[in-house]
Amino acid sequence: MDRFLSNTVSRIDAKGRVSVPAHFRAVVQKRGYSELYALRCLDLPAMDVGGLDLLDRYEQRIAQEDPFLQTADDMSFFCHGDGTFLKLDQDGRITMTDFIREHTGISAEVAFVGRGNFFQIWE
Template sequence: MFLSTYEGKIDDKNRISIPASFRNVLDYKATKEIYAYSSFINECIEVCTFERISKLQNFLDGMDIFSGKRDAIATAVLADCEPMQPDSKGRVSLPERLVNLVGVNKKLLFVGKGVTFEIWDKEKFNSYYQKARAMAKETSLLQKRADAGQ
C-alpha cells in the first residue's frame, strides 16, 4: 500500500521523482505503468496502478451502459487518465494539463492513501489536512456515540 507523506519538487518540464517507498510498492506489484488523473474529491492529482483502473472499469460494467451517471464517471476518470511509465530512477513527467488543472506549484507532497497516492501542491495540502483531521475526529466521535446508544 501507498502510505505516509513525502515532500517533492516539480521541475520546469513537469518532471517529478516518485518517493522510493512508493516505487517499492510498484516493484512489489510488478507494474511499470501508473495512471494519473485529476481527483474529483480533492484539488490534486490522483495516481494508481492498472489494478485500480480495472476495478473502476468493473464497477462501470455493472451500471446501465446508457446511464448518465456511468458516462459521467467514465468521463471524469477514464477520459482524464494519463498513463505514465517511471524511468529507472522513478521519474515521470506529469502532463501539463493535469498540473494546470490542479494548480501544482514547485513544492509538492506525495500523499499515500492505500491503493492510490495523490500529488498535492504543498500549501493546498497543508490547508486540506487540517480540515480532514477535524472531519475524521468528528466522524470518530459520531461513531462512538452511535455505538454507545446501541
C-alpha cells in the first residue's frame, strides 16, 4: 500500500510525542520520506502532513499565479513560511509542537486521518 488510508486516534505522551500509526509509517518508508512537512489545513483545525511532494503540489499552484499579485505572495507565505518539518524518531513518534497545538486545539489525543497522498492530524 502506498497511500494514507483509514484513521486512528493515538494518545500524546508526557513529553508531547505521539506515535504515528504503523500503516502510515509504512507509507512514509515506502515513499522514502526522511522527514514530514506539515501545513495548516485552510478549512479545518487540522494539519496536512506529507512529504515534500505535498509542498510540490502547492508550489505548482503558486506557479500558475501572477507573481506580482497578492494571491501568489499569500500562497507562498502559507506553504513556505507557515509550515513545519516533523521528524519521526526511532520509535515512529512525532512531537506535537506549540505551532501544531495552537492551530488544531490538540491537547491529549491526536486523530490521524488518511487523505490518499497525505494525511491530516486533528484533535
